[in-house]
Amino acid sequence: MDVRSTLSYLYWLFCQFELITCSYLMEPWEKVLFYSFNLAMLGLLLYTTYVCVAFQASSAFQLLCSFLGTPRENALAVVK
């Protein structure tokens, strides 16, 4: 079953993560603390990515669209 081998591979990856970050050795409350800290950091990273990078990506996309449509006086003028 492909799903089972994929799941076991993912479990193996998770075990590697636990061993590398020493969370395999931690007591349960320490694990909760560590994982919640990690997930919080990851969420913050994704939010920052969403806020900052999205604006850049949308302005770059508009620039591209302006090349296909009407030519402009200067390339930096962004369509409002």
Added chain:
Amino acid sequence: KNGVSNGTLYKKTFIEHFEQAPMYVAVFTFVGFAVGTIFGYLRDFMRAWGLEKRNIATEREQQKDFVPLYQDFENFYTRNLYLRIRDNWNRPICSVPGPQFDLMERVTDDYNWTFRFTGRTIKNVINMGSYNYLGFAETDVNALKTVTRELEKYGTGVCSTRQEMGTLDKHVELEKLVAKFLGVEDAMVFGMGFATNSMNIPALVGKGCLILSDELNHTSLVLGARLSGATIRIFKHNNMQSLEKLLRDAIIYGQPRTHRAWRKIIILVEGIYSMEGSIVRLPEIVSLKNKYKAYLYLDEAHSIGAVGATGRGVVEYFGMSPNDVDVLMGTFTKSFGAAGGYIAGKKGLVDFLRAHSHSAVYATSMCPAVAEQIIRAMKCLMGLDGTTQGKPPSFLPSFLPSLISAATRASLWVWVLLAQAKPHPAARKYCNGSVKEILLIVILIL
């Protein structure tokens, strides 16, 4: 990493490579240690502020004003990092350490602070760590017949030191056998392998002597060197350039303040280093020792019985003669399945040790049943017990000359019998009918 080796001294190419771990392994290891350290600080903080129960040694209230006892890094590491994983080590076993053994089941209720035995045993655990290299530590009744006989004859306790009443005929027999096995003049056996090193190096060297010891030498060698009172200098592991530099500096500059010549320079090396697995570069060390007139002490604890075509150790592995090494030391713990150690070499050296070794004067001698176990193991390795289990097959070259002469004699007898039937007409021309006599004389001479 060990410098360029002198390839012309080796009889066959000696290649040793230790692969380096990839970069991501090193990075991940540091990540793990960093996380462990952060959590260690957190737990220490919680313990100091009373949020968590303290299970370890702490100072009493009256001692808090003095120098802190448990704040150094070693205690921090032991308390926070080693404690989390210490259930992997120091487990008691309850069977002979063969290829599989039985383990006592041990559980911890409070995350490795305390352990308790449940009373059950885990059977047939695969053995990856014992020193039972050749399998002589066994419980087979047929193999241990002679050992049982000696145990019933002598008992277990010797109850005396070697110099008083502790030298048994078993020890003399064993020492002769060890000397024969190694190809040296004489040998002396001691009850404990660690004590062989730590008690005999102080007898051989003293103040005013120089010890050049390898970086990764065993604790017994280090302890013996420190106990002796001689000056110790360390050379990089298996690095002959480092050793030669130290030897040259020692001979040029002499002792530290007075610049007198050193009384003795001795090089301490091991045959196989137990933690690294590297084999000593013996031909180069022997050539250095001969050039600079130093002595060589070779600790073959792990290599005797296990290395070399017939198990004689690194000396045989490199095709050298045992006379090149001044002091051959080894233990019986690893390949022979017993306990104890030996020192072998020239007769003068061993006689000196019989009189002056600390172990000979104060330590109890080897148990005779253990000595018999070593004798039986050694006889098996040398092929003296009648089987070919230990000795590699080499019977053909030894009786080939006698085979050839027997075949020649048989063919001549056949010819004589045939010639008696009808004498050769051609030979009659040269000698009148005395061919048969000549043939008989020739055969008798042969």
